[in-house]
Amino acid sequence: RSTTGYVFFLNGSAISWKSKRQPTVATSSTEAEYMALYNATQEAVWLRQLLLDVGCECVGATTIFQDNQGCIALAKNPAYHSRTKHIDLKYHFLREKVEDKVIVLEYKPTDEMIADGFTKAL
Numbered sequence: 001r002s003t004t005g006y007v008f009f010l011n012g013s014a015i016s017w018k019s020k021r022q023p024t025v026a027t028s029s030t031e032a033e034y035m036a037l038y039n040a041t042q043e044a045v046w047l048r049q050l051l052l053d054v055g056c057e058c059v060g061a062t063t064i065f066q067d068n069q070g071c072i073a074l075a076k077n078p079a080y081h082s083r084t085k086h087i088d089l090k091y092h093f094l095r096e097k098v099e100d101k102v103i104v105l106e107y108k109p110t111d112e113m114i115a116d117g118f119t120k121a122l
Contacts, residue, residue: 004019005020008044020039024088030074033067037064037094041093041097045097047062061101063105065108067107067109067110069107075105
């Protein structure tokens with residue numbers, strides 16, 4: 001099983017982070033990254049609502065960096081993909097948030113990903 005890891009920053013400070021084994025086995029790195037991106041998207045939506053509740057308006061979309069280009073393509077393209085038809089529908093929540101412009105996905109090389117440290121064994 002793969003490990004999900006993410007960290008959210010606000011004004012340069014980490015405000016939320018997670019490292020957790022994924023509950024299901026992924027059949028590819030793209031699928032594992034897609035499941036992790038789903039978890040990060042859920043957290044981003046919750047953080048945006050929390051900030052709104054305390055009087056801070058979120059202007060624009062929340063950017064999430066991703067080092068798997070296949071995962072980004074899958075999230076941005078709502079078309080049917082025969083190689084991904086087995087992915088649980090709940091994970092496509094992130095597609096909805098990308099379409100609604102709540103989340104923006106940007107590619108960042110693996111060696112520049114801070115959250116990648118959350119997915120490696122010590």
